[in-house]
Amino acid sequence: MTQSNRLQQQLADQLLKQDQAYRDQPYASAAVRQKRLRTLKKMLVENRAEICDAIDEDFAGRSKNETLIAEYLPSVMAINDAVRHLKGWMKPDYKMPHWLFQPATAKVLAQPLGIVGIMVPWNYPLYLAIGPLVGALSAGNHAMVKLSEFTPKFAALFEQLIRTYFTPGLITVVNGETEVAQAFSALPFDHLVFTGSTAVGKHVMRAASDNLTPVTLELGGKSPAVIDRSIGMAEAAQRLVFAKSMNAGQTCVAPDYVLCPEESIDDFIQHYIAETKRQYADIRDNDDFSSIINERQRQRLIHLLNDAKAQGATLYIVGQSGNLEDSDAFENDISFEGYGTKFPPVLVKDAPAGCELMTEEIFGPILPVVGYNERAEALQYINARPRPLALYVFGFDRALKPLFEQGTHSGALLFNEALIHVAMENLPFGGVGASGIGQYHGFYGFQRLSKLKPIVSKGRISSLKWLYPPYKGWIIQLMLKIMRG
Template identity: 50%
Template sequence: MASTVIELTESKKHVQRIGQIFTAQRAAFRKNPMPSLTERQENLKRLKRTLLNNQDRLLDAIYQDFSCRSRDETLIAEIMPSVQGINYAMKHLAGWMKPSNRHVSVLFQPASNQVHYQPKGVVGIIVPWNYPLFLAVGPLVAALAAGNRAMIKMSEFTPHTSALFRELMADTFPEDLVSVVLGEADVAANFTSRPFDHLLFTGSTSVGRLVMKAASENLTPVTLELGGKSPAIISSDVPMIDAAQRLAFGKAFNVGQTCVAPDYVLCPADRLQSFVDEFRSQLSSMYPKLRDNDDYTAIINERQYQRLQGYLEDAKEKGARLIEVNPAGENLKDGTRKMPVTLVLDTTPDMKVMQDEIFGPILPVLTYDSLDEAIHYINERPRPLALYYFGYDKGLQKKVVEQTHSGGMCINDALMHVAQDDLPFGGVGDSGMGHYHGKEGFLTFSHHRSIFAKQRFNSGKAVYAPHGTAVHKLVYRLFIR
């Protein structure tokens, strides 16, 4: 009872703080609605210095939250892309900020048309637990580059990282520029109900719907980075070692706790055993043991671990064949939350692994007889966040690109499209809406303000009333045809 009262009191404090910070950021934005290039670059430099100076603390915090998180995975997927994203934004920001000149029809000359990129104001960023640093810093870089102020709601499932990030941002920025909010789901709900000028959410499709519903009450524009079941197609002639090696990397990285992790494989029926054998071989060479291997990440918490175990039990009960890749044959069911990658064969549509986004080290493998059949299977389902195609025939690559839809795509690789600074990242349909990263991030957090300008000479008088003059008739004859 006492702990419940404490939690309620803490939640009330967090909610109260959200209101205070939001009011302060709104007031600060009104005083400085168009930060200069120098101000924005200085903010980005400060953020970069903080990340570089606190790498070890961040690595330790994330490791603690997962109980075992590969430090190299954190460097590769969190710190490195965060720093590179800052570098890219600083290099290109001057060009992004320049007004864009647009065409003016002769009908309206002399005049000018421009699009100016204005900061939107106060933006909200909601961060998930799977990449708690990168998915906070990435949107923050875009928001600061566009000249905004930002409030960041960290995940309650990464308490060490969330508390550290809050501390670091408080030491780096004034609260009315960047502020970090902690708290449980009720705090997150209050956060999303605020009338932000833009709201970016990364998380599940089901929660994304709730976020969008809350934002709609304030007509707040949203960017939703959701998940979905991202398929991988293996062609009939790609060397199996190439496909299996890259898929093993993509699935085992962060043990599948990645929104763009390959969710299931479509494999030619006559190549199924070849894929299984090569996948096991490649994964075993990367992770010869799991239990005491700091390269192999654990499942984030017991709730997620039990969810994934439930998927395997459900599949097995419904007739699936499970192939566990556990090279050393270790016993992992003693609280370690280390979970081997498990291939699931002979799936049926009623299995949970074929209905829900897996978000863990489980990989269903389905078979197909023709590429058209594989494409049809994908197109019959909600549009995924990512799609992977393995095959070197340029004509077939083009066919898959043109005949499928997904948020993003890799050809002969997995995950790596997310790390490209000059490619937009985002979903489509059930996997989200809107984009960020690079220039698209700057544009997402900017208002594209159209400005039509003329000076003393006014050619528009030619169409003023009274109508029906010879000039009107000439204008109609010239421009309505």
Template identity: 50%
Template sequence: MSVDSVRYQAPATSISELKALLDLQRQAYAAHPFPPLAQRQQWLKSLRQLLSDEREVLIDAISQDFSHRSPDETLFAELMPSLHGIDYTLKHLKHWMKPSPRHVGVMFQPASAKVVYQPLGVIGIIVPWNYPLYLAIGPLVGALAAGNRVMLKLSEFTPATGHWLKELLGRIFPEDMVCVVLGETDVAAAFSALAFDHLLFTGSTHVGKQVMRAAAENLTPVTLELGGKSPAIVSAEVSLKEAAQRIAWGKTLNAGQTCIAPDYVLVPHNRVEGFVEAYRTAVHGFYPTLTDNPDYTAIINERQVARLEHLQADAERKGARLIALYDHGQGRRMPHTLLMNVSDDMQVMQEEIFGPLLPIVTYHRLDEALAYINARPRPLALYYFGYNKAEQEHVIQHTHSGGVCINETLQHVAIDDLPFGGVGHSGMGHYHGHEGFLTFSKAKGVLIKQRLNSSMAAYPPYDRQRVRLIQKLFIR
């Protein structure tokens, strides 16, 4: 079925309904607090089958929300990693669920100890508009694998995707298991104020602070994926063609509307002209023309277009030199633009760009580039391009970021066995793979003793001879 013929403005979930849905899921969790492996596997298999069967509906819905999203980008950047994440989780879930035996010292014997990974209960997930499928399914998989119930809040800027996810997930999960919440910012604010057992938010740092503030009222633990200004460093010796092509792919995917897209590039001062030409060649190789190009994704809405145009105008007014890689845009398809001679007083160097604008910053020595990065809030990702292994390790050890790619961009987020998460202003906590399972589980320490009670030796009244013996054996 295609969504082309229908415009969706799905009915919002009322604020009063939110509490009822949470209560419904809490009751269901209380009735089944520790789902067995087979049940969790069945949930994941059903989800995988649904995504595979309904891929065209979801691809069409996302494209409708963007006015045009490259269907191949949705396939590669949303559907494929969602399916791979499910497959990876199914393969390893049995091992993850096993209690972890722990050491018990001689003083406490005879006894055994273990860590049991218990479902937390009801998980809240707030999904952004830029990757509405992957950023819903990814945390959903981790939460289900850990045995939880889940409430998903979809963005008001992706109504078609929200409609179809609600419709499709409702086919395989009852509302007391998984439910999709729709609505504007008032619903999102009320959602974040619910007493979840864990809340995961993906979005801006500004809104992330509001979400954390609301969650604190309930002492709800949070995972925040917040983005920031992720730098790419071009070394003094790396092939400009290779570096430019990989940076261009990371920046142009989804028209730069990616939380880990390269936000600015640090280039040696004597390599800038060569990098600009290599970058221009790379982008034109991906998109020979912008007009009517099915591979070139649009900006999500007019509000975001206006924001990006303002960033561009502010930079130009303050002295930046703009290099537009296309003569003009088409509708919300914005032309990719490089910004030269940028300075810290420009808004484009203060805010996460989230679009097809790429500032170029020059440096003389690598440590100067690292100092520039370290003087700013810690980013969600950092990219280094250079083949010197000593320099690679130096960059890894002397910067802080949520994740790092060496000679690549973006792809660390798709590695199922790597945790994904921010640090500082780019977020807190992790999910994906095993780390996702742990995030949505309570690692409960358990000590087990049977009839023999060796602890009696430490009971009062404290006999001096017994105390001296304990001191001699255990306090040295």
């Protein structure tokens, strides 16, 4: 047996054990599910320092404040929300059958699917494991979790903690390199949740299709931020710096580029630089500004900038103490030596539409600024590209809301803020088209990871006997009358 076959068999054996454990309790009560969720919260609370340290070590400098804000807070909020509302979610939804089918009762029951596979990316390894896991446990499922090989310290710790707090029949953590991820995605789960890049998502969906495994794909893409003339450039810059700099831009819903009124581009860039200096000062010595996850990702970002610069783009680099450096000062390729694992915020003007920076998801603290003249031009620019995971509109004119609500497609639409929708458990989170399939969080995650099973009950009296052959003329006339409304 080859190593690949052995790996596949090991994972299949783990899945079989999970399935056997699930069959022993295929419809866990609300009390049991709440206990599981509270245990998950207990695990997070009791090991907060160790988890933050592990993520910090994996990033070689991950802001622990950002881990608390962007990972711990929404994870605990998600658990609290599920525990609070779970009994209501589980109640059957009773329906009134049409009079033609009376006497009868009908209801919709949210039934657990079984075993849910969860594939976790490296950028928010805690929250993007806990979020889908809360949905799976709320719905009464068991789960297998594959963590990213790029966060090995956290992955090893999380596996150890799950083994300590849960039985392997309920939650199993799988760690390993790319071949493990490929074998994991090919398992016959009852549902597979993947968070990551669009390119990898295609491979995951292709592997899942062999088993007809339904998938939820939380992908990324290029999420635009539109600045309208009805907001000051200083105010827009202030709100965008935080959204773009969180986790050094390594966020699937981070603003990927800005559409700015043509005449205000330089003004916006200056305000953005000043606000970055105010919030972070010198990023090299600032523990609140996270590092790039690894050298491979750092070199990818450098390549994007050098490619854009070679095609005529102008770079504005926020250097030491927030100083502005114009790309004209660079005769050679940019390398950012001296920054260590950090990467300085960079604004890019006049990047050609076809360069890699404008066609690939950036996933870093680089922000291209694209000019527009009329609102219709901004809408056309957005709609001509793949549908984004999020769309951010900054402006106080009331006409903006109906214009963008009805005139664009995106996974989420926010006005005058960014990122925050991800932490709102009573909203669905998910993409559309190239940015994802399906949605979860809160009640929407409970539904996504359940089978909404219709249940119809009839008693001793069956009105349908009137429909049995031989067909009577008056019955056919009645049917035609019903169809006419």
